[in-house]
Amino acid sequence: MSLVDDTVARVHPVDGAARAAAAERLDRMTKPAGSLGRVEDLAITLAGIAGQCPPPLPVPATVAVFAGDHGVHARGVTPWPQEVTAQMVGNFLAGGAVVNAFARSLGPETCTDVVVVDVGVAAPLTGAPGLIDRRVAAGTADMTAGPAMTRAQAQAAVEAGIATADELVAAGSRCLVPGDMGIANTTAAAALICAFTGASPEAATGRGTGVDDVTLARKVEVVTEALARHAPDPADPLGVLAAVGGLEHAAIAGFVLGAAAHRVPVVLDGVSVGAAALAAVALAPDALGYCVAGHRSVEPGHTLALAHLGLTPLLDLGLRLGEGTGGLLAVPVVSAAARALQDVATFDAAGVTEKE
Incomplete structure (x- = not known):
């Protein structure tokens, strides 16, 4: 097994x-x-x-930011260069990102740590202190030219997320918050949301980092091409992840499964995490009961994902950053509910x- x-x-x-x-x-x-x-x-x-x-109180919480790169970046779906993924991993590890600041604002009793997991960053990150190395591949392939990854890679990435959850719960975490980092990953997230919910690419694809109208139209076209090429079957979640997902999406799906297996709440973040949660629930429907929607992203696909899951977000602050930021901001509300x-x-x- x-x-x-x-x-x-x-x-x-x-x-x-x-x-x-x-x-x-x-x-x-x-x-x-x-x-x-x-x-x-x-x-x-x-x-x-x-x-x-x-x-019990669902604290301390730990944020795990899963990082990976995307071959679909070559299709011009974002103005940000791909090397920003690795650069932001360095920023997380140095404590300089927004999610690090939010974690510090909560204090060590509420949030013990922000960990970063490399499941597929294109640039080599060996030797980076504090980095969890669960690298499966140096990014995905272009999902419009072929599958984003092999089925074996998708399974390995899911297992990387499970192993991370196992490790954090064993270390004392009582609430898990998944985050994501991967330039172009909102394009893959939109494709996943379309595959699992049946939504159209026009409805599910958003501006991500704030792209202009021309780039948004290109994103919609790319998602449409990928779905037409692969016709992913939502009854085969690993197949969907392999066809159009990202390594970080697959790992986050595993992270959600790991949290549910340990009976630990998992507070979801934005559109990439929402897309991954769809895959997790497709793999194990009972995992849904362990998910708390931390916030609603302004990405349209996130609202579609939450509606499909039947989850109502705790916060609605107009966020669209990722990193686990919106999920982390909701942790005090989750803790207060248990405290009451x-x-x-x-x-x-x-x-x-x-x-x-």
Whole structure:
């Protein structure tokens, strides 16, 4: 049995009894019923994930930024040069990126670390201190000329994500936040979203780093070409990833599966992570119960992915950066939901009279 098959077999449904106990406790807490809105839904979700009420606090969290390059870059889908992927990996490792700043703002008790995982950066990164080397290939191939990767490479990348989740949970992480880095990866993300949701390339393809109208039209054309060439079958998630995905998308899908297998919440970020979550849930439908949508990206494909998954984002701040930034900003809300179930007194315990 492969690591993917073994992990999928360990993904079980969330605990319905714990969810029911959380809902009952929320109604007895010293507040009007339902007054915490979607925070109450989140608290119930966390209880179901943990299999107990109240659930443990989902901290510390760890952000894992998965990095890879894309052969479709050659089609002119972005004005950013490909070497920026490797340069940004260096920036993450030096602590100079936005996700590093956000992590520091939360403090070590809430976010222990930002780790960077090389699954497919084109430039060699050997010897970079602090880098997790799970390199599968030096980037993908151009998905309009052939498959982005072989099926074996797609599986290896998924397993790289699973191994990363296993390692972080073993080290004490109680909440996982996936992030992405890869110039041109929103083009692959759009193709994945189309493949799994049935959306059109025009609806799913966005401006990514802020491309102009001409480049956006080229992105739509490229996604259309790739889908026509491969006709990816959503019933074969590994095949979809191999045909039009990125190495980082495949690794993030594995990361989501790993979190679910360990009954640890995974707080999703933007469009690339959303596309990867579609693949993860296609591989193991019960993994959906362990996913929390951290925010809504302005990328149109992200809204399509969240709708297909049935997830409502906690935040909507107009972000479109990636890196795990939007997911990380939602971690305090996730923690507060669990804290409320732990700490808020019930009417009977506090001696507070309930309404008639």
